[in-house]
Amino acid sequence: PSFPTRRSSDLLSVSRLVSDILHRLLLEAEAGREPSRAEGLTEAARRYMEANFSRRLTLEELGRTLYVSPEHLIRLFRRETGITPHEYLNRLRLARADQLLRFTRLPVEEVAARVGFRQSSHFIALYKKLYGATPGAARGIAETGED
Numbered sequence: 001p002s003f004p005t006r007r008s009s010d011l012l013s014v015s016r017l018v019s020d021i022l023h024r025l026l027l028e029a030e031a032g033r034e035p036s037r038a039e040g041l042t043e044a045a046r047r048y049m050e051a052n053f054s055r056r057l058t059l060e061e062l063g064r065t066l067y068v069s070p071e072h073l074i075r076l077f078r079r080e081t082g083i084t085p086h087e088y089l090n091r092l093r094l095a096r097a098d099q100l101l102r103f104t105r106l107p108v109e110e111v112a113a114r115v116g117f118r119q120s121s122h123f124i125a126l127y128k129k130l131y132g133a134t135p136g137a138a139r140g141i142a143e144t145g146e147d
Helices: 008-030 037-052 059-066 070-081 085-103 108-114 120-131 135-144
Strands: none
Touching (some): 120 135
């Protein structure tokens, strides 16, 4: 029988996620405190999003990966961080996009696609809301050194 195979990048992402979680657990055990289940799930969700921010990522996938329902994950994540997983993912993407805009010559549409936005118009609106300027204007400010 043939068995489905996983891409090596998927296995590497999962391996890094598990390693990060174990590292955190060891650090907290050394500090004499057990992490709460919510803290552990929130940290695992953050790590997974950080490793996969540039591709299409759903709450269902995130929940399946962490063995919790999407609704439960949203509640725990919001309680621990003050924002939803979706908001966290967008902030990750926007932070990476900001780096690409400032340090590359990639077109805005390419930057949006590389960080996981399917529509550049949505990317531009979120970028402007968070940073107070459009991506193109922010790139111009970075190039001239003005604030």
